[in-house]
Amino acid sequence: MLKGGVIMDVTDAKQAVIAQEAGAVAVMALERVPADIRKEGGVARMSDLKKIQEIMDAVTIPVMAKARIGHFAEAQVLQTIGVDWVDESEVLTPADEKYHIDKEKFAIPFVCGARDLGEALRRIAEGAAMIRSKGEAGSGNIVEAVRHMRAIRDGIAELTVVPREELVARARDLGAPLEIVREVAEKGRLPVVLFCAGGVATPADAALMMQLGAEGIFVGSGIFKSEHPAKFAKAIVDATTHFSDPQIVMEAQMQIAGAGAMHGLDIRQLSQEQLMSVRGT
Amino acid sequence: MIKLLERFGLAAPLKERTRKGMPVWGTCMGMIVAARDVADLSQPTLDLIDITVRRNSFGRQIASAEVDLPIPVLGPQPFPAVFIRAPWIERAGPGVEILASRDGHGVFVRQGNVIGSSFHPELTQDDRLHAYFVALAASQKAAKSA
Numbered sequence: 001m002l003k004g005g006v007i008m009d010v011t012d013a014k015q016a017v018i019a020q021e022a023g024a025v026a027v028m029a030l031e032r033v034p035a036d037i038r039k040e041g042g043v044a045r046m047s048d049l050k051k052i053q054e055i056m057d058a059v060t061i062p063v064m065a066k067a068r069i070g071h072f073a074e075a076q077v078l079q080t081i082g083v084d085w086v087d088e089s090e091v092l093t094p095a096d097e098k099y100h101i102d103k104e105k106f107a108i109p110f111v112c113g114a115r116d117l118g119e120a121l122r123r124i125a126e127g128a129a130m131i132r133s134k135g136e137a138g139s140g141n142i143v144e145a146v147r148h149m150r151a152i153r154d155g156i157a158e159l160t161v162v163p164r165e166e167l168v169a170r171a172r173d174l175g176a177p178l179e180i181v182r183e184v185a186e187k188g189r190l191p192v193v194l195f196c197a198g199g200v201a202t203p204a205d206a207a208l209m210m211q212l213g214a215e216g217i218f219v220g221s222g223i224f225k226s227e228h229p230a231k232f233a234k235a236i237v238d239a240t241t242h243f244s245d246p247q248i249v250m251e252a253q254m255q256i257a258g259a260g261a262m263h264g265l266d267i268r269q270l271s272q273e274q275l276m277s278v279r280g281t
Numbered sequence: 282m283i284k285l286l287e288r289f290g291l292a293a294p295l296k297e298r299t300r301k302g303m304p305v306w307g308t309c310m311g312m313i314v315a316a317r318d319v320a321d322l323s324q325p326t327l328d329l330i331d332i333t334v335r336r337n338s339f340g341r342q343i344a345s346a347e348v349d350l351p352i353p354v355l356g357p358q359p360f361p362a363v364f365i366r367a368p369w370i371e372r373a374g375p376g377v378e379i380l381a382s383r384d385g386h387g388v389f390v391r392q393g394n395v396i397g398s399s400f401h402p403e404l405t406q407d408d409r410l411h412a413y414f415v416a417l418a419a420s421q422k423a424a425k426s427a
Contacts, residue, residue: 023284060336084342108342241285
């Protein structure tokens, strides 16, 4: 249902309404946008429940919220308050350095990040209903999302051409269950939707990721860290919807001309400790 | 959805073609877009079918369910209807047939060449509703050329 749409990070009801008005298919409630988590440091946890409730009351579109990797109690709380989706997210400080949440135990769907096919398939095996690239959240730099999307797509393409007898060894190398590997090899796609996240800052970024095979877009800091959130939100929705039409993407890009895109970071200058995408494998 | 239809100039041609008899089927959000209006919200719609819908009326994601829905026009076997944050039909005009209901509210309706369903038939293997729509389209075409 969310396919082809844009899901926007919001920290309060006012931002959620701006996102809905711009045409977002869902909003992601979180305490601070990734760019601020990056800047301010400290432990990033599940969002304040009062804020989540206010956001749920303010909009009619689905509300997602982030739980820390492995923090199943946060996820239980989020399900109980009534959020529509949980994002088990590397953007928050991981609660478990080894294991992810057993998502099969929940009634609401989960989205999880991945950097490559193996990671994507492990999350699906745990019960994720949507995979998104991790990218490098809060960086305003699309390079990591491109790397992850290409890695996932290349991994899928490879499985579709190798002989069936190789799939057991492939499953071992990917660290993923054989049944899911076989399914991907047969269908040439993940059994769940694949979105892009991490570093989308402009309409052209969104169009790039959609053309690379994303089925929808998460925008984190890119909207509310720009100078004109409403303009950015609408322009990114337009470009995502019509990603293969350069005329419309150009017009979307024109809408934000002079409107101050978020300042980006060079990933190569981040230290290992500053990288969020390496959290959880 | 309606925002994009309006922004990219699809709303007016869609209304025009529907008025001329193009078969239309709105499911879930699509039914909301096709409705005359939305209860308690001043949300614009295409007004293709004379119904008032209420959004998210069966509850949030956690309340999503697959129910065996009796739909007499599809035969005696109930239809596996997947409701996800689904709307229900709060009011139906005199020209609207209510073809299925859940909890006392219409969830599948028809008015001439337009049908609307609260649930998602594309998520199950049962293709009777698709067949119903194809038959509707074929009868529209036959009526047109007659």
